[in-house]
Amino acid sequence: MPKLNLTRREFLKASGASLFLAGLPLPGFTKDKPPGTISVIMLEGGMDGLTAVPPFGDPNLLKMRKNLTSNNFLKLNSFFGLHPSFQYFGGLMAQNNASVVHATNFPYVLRSHFEGQNLMQGGGLSPFSDTTGWLGRALDLAKVPGRSLSLDMPLVLRGMSDNDNFYPASIKSSSDLMTQLIDTISMAHSKEGSVIFAKVSKKSTQKNSIVPRNPASLAKFAGKAMSQDGGPLSSVIKVDQFDTHANQGADENGNHGTQLTLIDDIIAGYKEGLGDAWDRSIILTLTEFGRTVLENGTGGTEHGYGSAGLLAGGAITKSRVISQWPGLAKNEQFEKRDLMSTIDYRSVCAACIEKSLGLDHDLIASKVFYTPKLPRVYDQIFS
Amino acid sequence: MNEQFRVAHKLGLMFLHDTPLPEDVKAWATSQLHAKSPALGIKKIKLYPKAKVQKWPKSLQPDLKKRDDMFAMYKQNVRKQRMKLEGHTSEAAKRANNRDNLMGEKDEMKFAHRNVYGKDQVRLRFTSFWANHFTTGNIWDNQNHIGHAIDEAILANLNGSFSHMLYKMTTHPSMLVYLDNVWSSGPNSKNVIWAKENGEQAGLNDNLGRELLELHTVSPSAKYSETDIRNAAKVLAGWGIWPGNLSDGLMTLNERNNKLIEMGETTNSWDFFKKWHAEPGNKTVLGKVITPGKGGLRNLTDFLASHENTIMFISFKLAEHFVSDKPSKSDIDYIANAWRHSNGNLDQIHSAVIERAISSKAPKFQWPMTWLFQVVRLSDASFFKGWDQIEKYDQGLMEVRKIFEELGQSFWHTRQPNGYSSAKSEWLSGEMFERRIRFSDAIYTAGYPSFSPQDIMDRIGVNKATRELVNSLVGRKKQFIALMCSPELMGLENA
Incomplete structure (x- = not known):
């Protein structure tokens, strides 16, 4: 079901969505090729899990969130629904190619965007304790040599020397990049500047077709690149503006609903681009925290704790909502204001790494997340 | 670089070609803190001779009240458009509404001009630092405020105290709108009590309270609690007014003014405190007791400023x-x-x-926007259109707004409230470096620099490595690009 509704797509702003591709095997690299690909959609600002995947079976939901909950949700089971923005994702769930993890987060409870974003990418034990990211470390462990194609690298991918990010430039009066000139500039720089210019030089030799700049098309581009032999094994797409303190809205056209639609478009773009490679792919969302259970005084929500994670890809063969539902009553909330997190989202990330990169859970737990006793949830997601 | 340009690279925007170089560069830099320069710019790009640099016209620099009135008018026209009222539905009417009532593009151009032509380069650099510290990113309703905040809350207060600037920024509509405070009411305010009785929505919004502590003042290292954040939000409750407020009904500006006075006892959105929305009672933030009323916020910002x-x-x-x-x-x-x-x-x-x-002899990596201004100033290129050319299509030159968008850095674009990082590591990417190459090319190609790479190198006294890099290339354009993307001009180490 193609879903590329042009009117709903938002063009990228200066700091809006960007795409990052990583884990590009060197030519001739065939030994122990990882079994799949892993893609992360980073949602900056704090996605509201209770809006995205409303637990309508919880009697407190409508009591507490009358103005934030859509009446048009798609029913997933007798307890959980899906926001109407997720038409495509809902279709994938019907095909057993997508799942939801609910009441989950990284173990970070201080509700600062910037610490939270750092932690969800770093995956370490405290914010700003790491200069590398969990996905970068995982790709490193998987010994994917060479790696990378892309253009500001997010923390989540750091940890690999040769990484880059992709956001096509559109600058009037500038001509094609001149490889030899860039090589000369690169040589004049010390290592840190030199390696970056070397990436620009490499890009100048590639005949890239025009890459559109909206998130869905970037996802399609990424999917296509990942579907090719020797293509990257990993990609990250970053989308911001989930921080709806005011006028959050309930439906597709609300402020939060519009952003959820972007996620839906991105997943649709990935599927289209991946083609047959969809079968070995896994895509997961990542957000720094959920939002308060109660609507605030201004039609929005404040920074919270537990949220939901969306998983999609052919690597999933049975759709489900994975949750140990903590309840929404005041005494069931975290600090009497937020959805409790009952599943450590690092476990979800670990399961996706295990599936896509073929690494052992204990190794991931200790080397990627520095938490040897991190629970394994692989079977709940992939069995 | 010679000492003058080394210092101007770190602390300023580079000396313009007609500016004599100071002998005592430290005395010069310090005296720059008090340099007074109006907003300078050009009306229209001209090449031979170059367009005259003049003061920005008064008509394009409305005061805050005028800006608010313009935005109210803009919203009202949009409403009339939706109601399909005669004279409001044509494309021309929509364009006129944008042109006459929205300030974003004009302010962004003025900022660019000021940085390219200004005689107060060190002041402008500090202005950008603080504008970034007190980020008020662009949401549509804020576009008539951002430029005003930078000029009047930051630049105009650069010689005062941090506590004063903090208060002026915290109470500026640009901040109050951006971080949602305009919507916030104390949980025990009259407004919330009224709303409860009438089945309406009203209550506290802690967005600005949180960022005031986390980003603008003490930072998480102060280990404040959620209660501190909520109490800061309670001190802030009642401050500010949404700029579209009172424009949705088709009321006249006079009626609007009267309504504003009824709500906040003033029509000044920079001093707007709605008692009806304020939280009664004392609030404690990080141990400091703040008394109720309008004066409470100043007590809080003064306390935080000296923490x-x-x-x-x-x-x-x-x-x-x-x-x-x-x-x-x-x-x-x-x-x-x-x-x-x-x-x-x-x-x-x-x-x-x-x-x-x-x-410190260490190089300092420069932000994309700083670097761009420096390149344009060093080369005397004509890269930013004039104020008479806003929205006039040009085959070679980009819209100012578009330049910053492609550069990946602007105070008028959507951003997170923590602003742009000054850490070099955040900017070391192929994407960002590709843009330096492309912009050097575009400035050379479309901007017709007055000075050749050799002229520039001689004037600023580049180091041996830069000279070798540039001289190893044939052709002025390549030399220009290499010079501007050299480690020395980017603020990076040489190989």
């Missing part, structure tokens, strides 16, 4: 932005001490920054 954690947090940020990519503890302490000894006097703080930036 030890604020001093250390911002001293580090200043050092990282101006002194070196890895500022030493003594750099930070030096600035913090100037802060303590002067009770947060910005002249003293900035002088300390200048001193350390000059004494």
Whole structure:
């Protein structure tokens, strides 16, 4: 079901969505090729899990969130629904190619965007304790040599020397990049500047077709690149503006609903681009925290704790909502204001790494997340 | 680079070709803190001879009241458009509404012009630092405010105290709109009591309270609690007015003014406190008791401004932005001490920054926008259109708004409230470096620089490595690109 509704797509702003591709095997690299690909959609600002995947079976939901909950949700089971923005994702769930993890987060409870974003990418034990990211470390462990194609690298991918990010430039009066000139500039720089210019030089030799700049098309581009032999094994797409303190809205056209639609478009773009490679792919969302259970005084929500994670890809063969539902009553909330997190989202990330990169859970737990006793949830997601 | 340009690279925007170089560069940099320069710019690009640099026209610099009235008018016209009222539905009417009532593009161009033509380059650099510290990113309803905040809350208060600037920024509509405070009411305010009785929505919004602590002052190192955040939000409750407010009904500006006075006892959106929305009673933030009423916020911002954690947090940020990519503890302490000894006097703080930036021989990687202004100033290129050319299509030249969008940095674009990082590591990417190459090319190709790469190298006294790099290439354009993307001009280490 193609879903590329042009009117709903938002063009990228200066700091809006960007795409990052990583884990590009060197030519001739065939030994122990990882079994799949892993893609992360980073949602900056704090996605509201209770809006995205409303637990309508919880009697407190409508009591507490009358103005934030859509009446048009798609029913997933007798307890959980899906926001109407997720038409495509809902279709994938019907095909057993997508799942939801609910009441989950990284173990970070201080509700600062910037610490939270750092932690969800770093995956370490405290914010700003790491200069590398969990996905970068995982790709490193998987010994994917060479790696990378892309253009500001997010923390989540750091940890690999040769990484880059992709956001096509559109600058009037500038001509094609001149490889030899860039090589000369690169040589004049010390290592840190030199390696970056070397990436620009490499890009100048590639005949890239025009890459559109909206998130869905970037996802399609990424999917296509990942579907090719020797293509990257990993990609990250970053989308911001989930921080709806005011006028959050309930439906597709609300402020939060519009952003959820972007996620839906991105997943649709990935599927289209991946083609047959969809079968070995896994895509997961990542957000720094959920939002308060109660609507605030201004039609929005404040920074919270537990949220939901969306998983999609052919690597999933049975759709489900994975949750140990903590309840929404005041005494069931975290600090009497937020959805409790009952599943450590690092476990979800670990399961996706295990599936896509073929690494052992204990190794991931200790080397990627520095938490040897991190629970394994692989079977709940992939069995 | 010679000492003058080395210092101008770290602390300024480079000397314009017709500016004599100072002999005592430290005295010059310090005196720059008091340099007075109006907003300069050009009306229209001309090449032979170059367009005359003149003051920005008054008509394009409306005061805050006028800006608010314009935005109310804009909203009202949009409403009339939706109601399909005659004279409001044509494309021409829509364009006229944007042109006459929205300030975003004009302000962004004025900012660019000011930075390219200004005689107060060091002041402008500090202005950008603080504008970034007090980020008020663009949401549509805020576009008539951002430029005003930068000029009147930051630049105009650059010689006062940090506490004053903090208060003026916290109460500026640009901040109150951006971080949603305009919607917030105290949980025990009359407004909330009324709303409960009438089945309406009203209550507290903690967005600005949180960022006031986390980003603008003490930072998480102060280990404040959620209660501190909520109490700060309660102190802030009642401040500000949404700029579209009272415009949706088709009321006249007079009616609007009367309504504003009824709500906030003033029509001034920079001093707007709605008692009806304020939280009664004392609030405690980090142990400090704040009394109720309009004066409470000033007590809070003064308290936070002189907090030890604020001093250390911002001293580090200043050092990282101006002194070196890895500022030493003594750099930070030096600035913090100037802060303590002067009770947060910005002249003293900035002088300390200048001193350390000059004494540190470490290169400092420059933001994309700073670098772009420096390239244009060094080469005397005509890269930014004039104010008469806004929205006039040009085959070779980009819209100002578009330039910053492609550059990946602007105070008028959607951003997160923590602003742009000064850390070099955040900017070391192929994407960003590709843009430096492309913009050097575009400035050379479309901007017709007055000076050749050789002229520029001679004037600024580049180091041997840069000269070798440039001279190894054939053709002026390639030489120009290589010069501007050299380690020296980007603020990176040589190979």
